[in-house]
Amino acid sequence: MAKEITSRKENYSQWYNDIVNKAGLAENSSVRGCMVIKPYGYAIWEKMQSALDKMFKDTGHENAYFPLFIPKSFFSKEASHVEGFAKECAVVTHYRLKTSEDGKGVIVDEDAKLEEELIVRPTSEAIIWDTYRNWIQSYRDLPLLINQWANVVRWEMRTRLFLRTTEFLWQEGHTAHETREEALKEAELILNIYADFAEKWMAMPVLKGLKSPNERFAGAVETFCIEALMQDGKALQAGTSHFLGQNFARAFDVKYLTRENKLEYVWATSWGVSTRLVGALIMAHSDDNGLVLPPKLAPIQVVIVPIYKKEEQLEAISQKAHAIMEQLKGRNISVKFDDRDTYKPGFKFAEWEMKGVPVRLVIGPRDLENGTVEVARRDTLEKEVLKMENIDEKIEHLLERIQDNIFQKAFSFRDENTFSVDTWDEFKDKIEKGGFVWAHWDGTSETEQTIKDETKATIRLIPLQRDGDTGKCIYSGKPSEGRVVFAKAY
């Protein structure tokens, strides 16, 4: 295993690609913009899915599955939705191939042209609201709290593994409610679930807030979001939760009989996180030795590497290792015993470091004599020799400390890279260097667009609670109702 990867300092973007590649997380496929998620990368996604799925179910949501294809005309039904999505999508026009005339290949059978083209879903509001029309008659059918795990396709010109790919995996929640208040409450509930997941599982601190109209989801009345700061000072939108008002209910004619016996349009939310989170996880914590994973999302939490010269030493070590494995499994800690005889210990150390396994145990003949084990933690790269007694309990606590430490490190980093500025020059200076920049904004889309054109920074979010700290827009000098958060973003 060639350990060397580009350092963050040298080339952050290449460092990211190196980790994705060398940790075996994903790779580009033969289909432009589509990635192959390799087993180790997919195992991280499965851990994320499992935690999120439980959080959704614990709050009353159910999973379902809706078609991959959406008839083209459905997109035209919600005016802003079509603007935002229909322009960048995969279009199915035919349903059959036939052998070419020279008999050597296959060609599209022109006789099998669809009457109406089908769009591969870029998001499923249209097909789902078309379905909800039949599911919702009265207030008794509400709320409808449904989530879907699925693949979606958005034709992207510039792609990056996990962060922006033509096809990606995600979950999309689509809920229907009696009242505006209830739908808003749902959108905020999900926002909090996303923030909790990011902080407690991914060990990635996030800011919560609202998107400005320019950055809002196409078809939403309000978009709530969580934003995280990556190590290069760029922001990453890690999840969005949309309050859709009655837009989709109107577009797809979904009305319900109220408790007062009136017909009204249903209120809606939609919300999603995607495999992009794997990219965020990599960029938030990893270092120049490779991936660093928070224990709660690590497919392998502990690896045991034996050091031996003779076969009988390996046997004795194996026995000890298996005893430890049993103890750890009893505490629901996932553990791998790396007894491959085709690789040397140094190679194995580098490989598991690259793959971000939180804890490495090394056992040699001396350890057997002394009743000890060498414990190395991936986050700090510190090693210590511990007595074997209660090793499972010690490791369980160590994993908790690592989870905590990774979060604290990311939190401190964000703290050190968060600025509050009052002038345009200060703003440009800080934005250039990277980080979250709190600044006054006059609330207009024009100013936001101009700032973006001049600095590449966008408004990442408007805080949920404005703190009453009014002031003057850093760009226009016009009155501002409170600071918003700017950053350059992925």
Add this chain to the structure above:
Amino acid sequence: MAKEITSRKENYSQWYNDIVNKAGLAENSSVRGCMVIKPYGYAIWEKMQSALDKMFKDTGHENAYFPLFIPKSFFSKEASHVEGFAKECAVVTHYRLKTSEDGKGVIVDEDAKLEEELIVRPTSEAIIWDTYRNWIQSYRDLPLLINQWANVVRWEMRTRLFLRTTEFLWQEGHTAHETREEALKEAELILNIYADFAEKWMAMPVLKGLKSPNERFAGAVETFCIEALMQDGKALQAGTSHFLGQNFARAFDVKYLTRENKLEYVWATSWGVSTRLVGALIMAHSDDNGLVLPPKLAPIQVVIVPIYKKEEQLEAISQKAHAIMEQLKGRNISVKFDDRDTYKPGFKFAEWEMKGVPVRLVIGPRDLENGTVEVARRDTLEKEVLKMENIDEKIEHLLERIQDNIFQKAFSFRDENTFSVDTWDEFKDKIEKGGFVWAHWDGTSETEQTIKDETKATIRLIPLQRDGDTGKCIYSGKPSEGRVVFAKAY
């Protein structure tokens, strides 16, 4: 809840549709041939996924994810594969829509035509073997044991919910091996996993065997399968495991360095089961009152319905119900307390019967006085009044008995509908009535095809162990190496 559904006797096909509809399992969508899997149907699929996923992982397989799209030219690389699949698929030709000239809709942007069309995967051998070329260099990289949970699309002209839909969900395993023997062993390992799953989880007895060349997977050397018998006497192929030989390795040029330092083509398998299993589950066990679910796959295993007139009665019953729920949850039994005040008990009974919940508990004021509970089982519709003591243990045992009884019932049905025949007249008679018919066959595709043309019956499988019972083909009179299993099939 309208309880009435068409009886099996009256119209088996309508009975099936009624159950899918009234139990809330799935429905047709606005996209021709694509279904919406509703929450209750999806919950059954999730239970299946979870059990199968564990079985795959326990035998060393890992999950990964490969692209939805496959370049058209990939299909031409394996000659028989293209014959079998490329003819019935969704073809993506464009990657953008634009606003129509009248501004009212969207149309395909002809400027955004793909250089090479993309096929929505009908199965992923092609894209996966294109990927494996880079993953496999030497015997050290083998075996490669990978599974994918995904959606696939096969353009079907006549669709039925779960049984045959244009888009469906499935898992597809794709493994690579050093030797022919190892690949064959893998294909049989998976066959046994599928059979175990069908029998122990779905409570559905299956026959294991090999497909005849006519029924083989397009691109396989051998196709192993499991076949189940539905209540109308038709067979249903419930899972297939293919030994692909070196066909795909040759087509995609995947060679490995052997232990003897030679370059050789890799040996392959692929295998899959799909949401079709939900259809099989429905048809195998349900009755004229609705769905019957084996407890191991029931999203809700126990429902508790309170009987009360006064609010304080409900309160007392609720207290008892919650105590029982805690006990049951402690035994990993899923339970729902149906305290909806908008519906009467009779309505609730019918609804949960329709949805196939294995055990229903009814608690009324009299039960509270007597320390009893009424227990009804869905499979036999029997009711009994039990003492509340150790109710959790009693229910756990009851669920096991129900699981077992459902299997035994299906087993007896199959037994009663399995025949061995020696003449063509007997054959036609039995095939017409339905069931598995064991008969001699001369081993030729021509005879198989003629029998199919004349009776609609196909060879469901050739037994793995031929019993040495040679004879004469029921159709041609030519020598046969042993009986094979015929049936009309879904």
